[in-house]
Amino acid sequence: MILVFGGTTEGKKVASLLDWLKEDYIYSTRTPVKYKVGGEQINGELTFEKTASFCVEQEVKVIVDAAHPFAVNVHDNIKQVSLKLDIPILRYSRVFPSYEDEKLVRLFDSYEQMVSAIEAHKSFKIILALTGVQTINHFKSLWDKRDIYFRILDTELSRSKAIETGVDMARVLPEDPKADASVLMDTCKKVGTQLLLSKESGESGLMDAKLQAAKQFNIPLWVVKRPQLPEFDFEVFSDKELLQHIYRLRKTILKKGEDLQSGFTTGVCVAACVKSCLKALQTRRFSKEESVLLESGDKADFIIYDGKLGKNEASCLVIKNSGDDPDVTHAEEIGCSIRLNNSGKTTFKAGEGVGIVTMPGLQVKVGEPAINPGPRKLIEAQIDSIKKEVNINCGVEISPFVPKGRELAKQTFNPRIGIEGGISILGTTGVLRPFSSEAYVNSIRQYISVAINNQCRRIFLTPGKRSEGFMKAVFSDDLQYAFIHIGNFIGESLEIVAQEKVDEVVLGIMLGKAIKLAEGNLDTHSSKVVFNAEFACNIATRLNYPSEKVNKIKQAKLANEIWEHIPYAKEERFYMEVVRLAKTQCVKVSEVGQSIKFVLFTPKGESIML
Template sequence: MILLFGGTTEGLAAAHLLDVLGESYLYLTQTPTSQRVNGEHRHGALDAEDMVALCRQVRARLVIDAGHPFASQLHGNIFTASEQTGVPVVRFERPGLMTDMPGVRFFDSFAQMCDALALHSVEPVLALTGVQTIVHFKAVWAMPVHFRILDTDLSMQKALLSGIPPGQVHAAPAHITAQSVQQLIDRTGARLLLTKESGQSGYFSVKQDVARRNNIPLWVVRRPPMPAFSHTVFDVKALHRLMLSMRKELWKEDANLRSGYTTGTCVTACAKAALAAIATGHFPTDVTVVLPEGERVRLAIYPQHLDGASASCLTIKDAGDDPDVTHAAEIGCRVDLDASGQITFERGVGVGMVTLPGLQCPVGEPAINVVPRRMICEALTQTAHELELPLGMRVTPFVPDGEALAQRTFNPRVGVAGGISIIGTSGRVVPLSHEAFVGAIRQQIEVARAMGCCEMVATSGRRSELLVQPRFAHLPHQAFVHHGNFIGDTVQMVADAGFGHLVLGIMVGKAIKLAEGHLNTHSHRVTFNADFAAQMALDAGYDHSVADAIRQLTLANAICNLIPFGGQEPFYMAMACRCHQAIKATLQCNMALTVMILNDDREVTFSDFSVCC
């Protein structure tokens, strides 16, 4: 459960984001409000002790403080409750104002402003500071000072209880417009405006413009300092990215991993939103996308550009609990109407271009795979029909950080240059997906084959690849692939692709598992079997004291402390032989296979097995 302290524009924006993300939350305000949210709404003042009790009662995992900047008591209580419960707090803050603004004078407190008013000869004064501040100006009510308050019975009751003359209180709707402020200036004859540093969501620019047009000064009370919250964001997009990071870093449950959305789904959502903006003149806050299997998902939208027949926007990718480098990245799309009568694709910033054969897209095309293209076209066709727009349009996906992100993927190796790929077959990212990982391996194998390679080197990862690379300097980097834990799948795919030779480089920890016959070495499926390793040592001619010592181990790599690693050591030669036999006994292929056992100190031992398996 998330506790959201709102009652503000920021509170509503945060609530809407939590709705889109599917998070459960309590929306908390001090007084009743006309704001409507989908989460449970409670009102009433809470002190620090009450907040501590509430956090524990609902098992809160996060507090979002979107309260008004001047609600100092609220912020202090939230900070105290966080310290006592350990529940992290995100402060959703309004951007501050520049202090050097023509016609604007800043004060550090209401008391300081009131002292300045006492010395001020211009009257009357119009205060746009809210009903809670009336008592702060009691010493100068007689100037007179007029107050704009909310048009509610509660606000009027608070104002009159302060003792101010009723004629100096003016009820008005919550939404402030230049016209409504001007009407109050005309009614009161005000020659000075007072306000708080409430930010743009507090209509500061409206007040400033009206003061400038009337050639009267604007006095501003600076917002009080905030407690040292652990996180502060200044817009919904930043809150969105922080929430996704928290989901993965703080709230991940290994027994219940979350799925997410592909880059293709993200671009589809943005394309649909951009086309809707062209037709209606404004962007939706979120859109619903239909995935290939019929599931409907909702994604938040962040506008970027709208100009006649052209629009672009962003979303934030949620890859769930998958170790996806694009998790929490901005994924966007631009749509431009044209007279072609067709939907065409162009490459935007951060989207890669195909430079090698063997991928789904032809060389020279933007790396937008078949299923995402189909999803985008279907969504745009339906949206154009609903909005009565012509179908001709140019679609340009973009990823602002895509070029940097691509360096952490296999894209440079498979011939996708300058950015990431827009991919996905189901629209969903399944965490730690066997299918997704194997699909990436297959793609690399297909590229290497299309380049004319006849030999491949498969290692568990980048570290082991660096160990063996010097011995295969004659091969292009596309001929190196990472098998991870999926050894059996990798060997079979290389064989099916028609390669004549595969070199399998494998670290000792995974090699022990493969030697025992496990072609998938993931720790969730198989753990180190010390008894098997001990028996293998006995079979290789080592005495019982070595075998007994191996049986006491919990990590396979620790064997190297008992049996020195080296190419002539019988234990490791036996390990390589058993790995070869395990693959030969299980897979159907006609390919030469060389097994290399690797260890952490950059020594390599070769097996002598290059026979067909």
């Protein structure tokens, strides 16, 4: 389950995307909202205690913080819950322009500082505050001294909140803040505004419109700076980045059950872009979504991003969903540029990040872009279909591109088989179907092999992104290829590194998996084994911890609760024993002489190593 804190433009975008993905989620807002979302909607202020309890009850796996940047209490509560329950936070942040070169703009650290500055400037008699109904009381000392007007949302709830402040309602201007900038300019002119007030609300808070109004009337725009937010596990600034992170999380903590999910090949991603570009050249606009009909009769649906249109050329991209297939291009940008010509033929060129074949023996001739026959056929089918639909007969030059293709190709076998400059565009049916956990284990084997072939004699195994980030902070000088995600397949991964005769292995995991491993469980997936409080309790008892601590551990529902009862210390006996037991299980799997290090990470990234 995903818990979304919304009530903002970003919150709506998150809900819309999760609806498209058919993800289960709960949408939380402080006050009721008029719009409907596909997930369960709740409202009301959630304290730290309520949020923590709610997350446990609803089995929340990820928190998406899309709350307003000024909702300080909300952000702090979310962060504390994340630390307590080890739930990652995905923050959808606003884009904030720089105001360094704007002479009319003055920034303040607080409303108190702003009010003091206004009181010191006697010349500002007529003021228009665009800071929202929640901030009216901040300016109470000015109500009787200046003609200060407050623009608020044009809703019953905002009106009632304004009335509660006791402000003269003649000074309250209900208005749609998302209206055209000209509406704000009309309001400024109507009241004779001499000073505009705002909070740093970012692009989605329509700061551009406020700046336009200030420039139009050559009046100062004073802005309260956004507060400093806590650190988040992940931070995105666009719908595209959000989709990428959700796809990545689906392979780890958002994975549902043991059934492996199918995805789509790189070839079908390119085909969707080609189709979208061709249609856009006819309609002069890109659609938000595009679908490709596969040989099976199924449809592959994509959201279209970054559409660019010229007279006879166009380009766009999609985000690839590989499902549970072990694929280095999962959640990456896959795009295509097309150019119309008079040849009547379809030709292929390698765009940025797509490899060129330099050795014989592959399905594509030497010198050609590494686009296999399967995706070529699929792309040509899309072109033929659109040509018939709009009755055109022209040539089309196809240039697939993968922005990170050169970097990603280093994690594949392309360099070894003579494909240079990027990845290959592959796929026959358009669908990636991982049949079992064997596919995931084989991917681990491939990654380990690639690491070895890139001269990595020390390999780092972590369950996922968060623990990898902690590991990189400790071992910052090692190559990227050396860090490998193994999910819950600890036993299988250790067998592979033993077979490959890796010189040194470092396994880094969090407490929950560490206790499972210490008990002898080499597959730590929650469907196979759950946290055994009795086992943890026995460790504490054997080490002579006080009875009150032992009893609290015995009652724990989650392993992370133990950190509250036994705080972190570098050589705390309980955690050292967990590490020792877990490492013992690891050594059983490996060959004699292989060096194994085990690292236990706290939710804050502190480490205990043996």
